[in-house]
Amino acid sequence: MRTLYHHWLNPGCRVVRLALGEKQLDHDLQLEKAWERRTEFLRLNPAAVLPVLVEADDTVVAGHRTVLEYLEEAYPEHPLLPRRPGDRAEVRRLIDWFDHKFSDEVTRNLVGEKVDKRLAGLGQPTSAAIRAGLANINYHLEYVAFLTERRKWLAGDQLSLADLAAAAHLSAIDYLGDVPWVRHPVAKEWYVRIKSRPSFRPMLKDRIIGIAPAAHYGDLDF
Amino acid sequence: MRTLYHHWLNPGCRVVRLALGEKQLDHDLQLEKAWERRTEFLRLNPAAVLPVLVEADDTVVAGHRTVLEYLEEAYPEHPLLPRRPGDRAEVRRLIDWFDHKFSDEVTRNLVGEKVDKRLAGLGQPTSAAIRAGLANINYHLEYVAFLTERRKWLAGDQLSLADLAAAAHLSAIDYLGDVPWVRHPVAKEWYVRIKSRPSFRPMLKDRIIGIAPAAHYGDLDF
Structure with a gap:
């Protein structure tokens, strides 16, 4: 069986779970506390970064960008990239946007401060960062x-x-209840559409020990 | 003509210049001070990040990972990725390694402190970071x-x-003379091989105003 080493609110892990779901590729989830730098995990990915996908034939694919490109190449059915190189570049530009700009300006300040710090025992959240x-x-x-x-x-x-x-x-930020959907109806309309897809369903059942999700997190009509 | 918006020691720009060279794709270089957030540049890439490639037909491709994948897809001759998905994943894992781990631990501390800070007027280098x-x-x-x-x-x-x-x-760090080649003969042997390739030659002539390269920077027998 295919195994994905992941952690719950890590966006790189979540995007791979969604891609696996869209491509209808069965997989086991293996929770990994990457910050503990487990020897067996470092053997899979010396960079100690999640996610890591291990195929049934033991092919190891590390890092979400790499896993996403790998899934497109190894499982071209249900494509998640368009065909023309220029159109594919636009998709990848936007992945970069969320991986870097959104991550630096939003995700790190919210999920990083409220969840990652706590899980890894790195102290209290900084209120300036959250603001x-x-x-x-x-x-x-x-x-x-x-x-x-x-x-x-x-x-x-x-x-x-x-x-x-x-x-x-x-979705990781929504787990914390920090997405102001009511002020952004157009963005919400897009999120409602993607949240309703079957690939999303398993993620809506995620529950992190000690951190309860926002009341509407799993709700398709929020 | 194809145009690459770049800056001299930006590793993302350098890897694209090398890929264009390996694929023998002619291009003009356009120096861009991304930190000045020029309106015309933001129109090309709202993330304000280098490099940006503009094709003769006005296709805009932003961000080095995106440009590298685009070049492979649009110009498959002189391939820079192997054929098997698992082998391609190993290449991309290592790109990630240099984009993140090497960059965070080495490049930011050396090129970031000594060059980027100075160019963008962000103050003096921090000696602890350089160490x-x-x-x-x-x-x-x-x-x-x-x-x-x-x-x-x-x-x-x-x-x-x-x-x-x-x-x-x-190569960006070598411009500053900060690669301890003499202590790493095996890595040096690899670097000598890649530095000797025709794709490398234009980069060895780079000269940044106000920052002289190390004496051996352009020397193939260093």
């Missing part, structure tokens, strides 16, 4: 709205890895 | 040696984007 994250998320939700007013999905007329990357970050 | 960079580079050069003792090139028996990514970072 920055809560402010920054608004202009990113405006960007989601800007894109989906011009296109059906974030990178074009087909669902793509760009949508999954955005949803991976936003 | 950390100079210490950390040693174990990364050992990793390069570990890999090339087992394979001809970093990710396998063919030159790949992994070699170009590693060389992009190391």
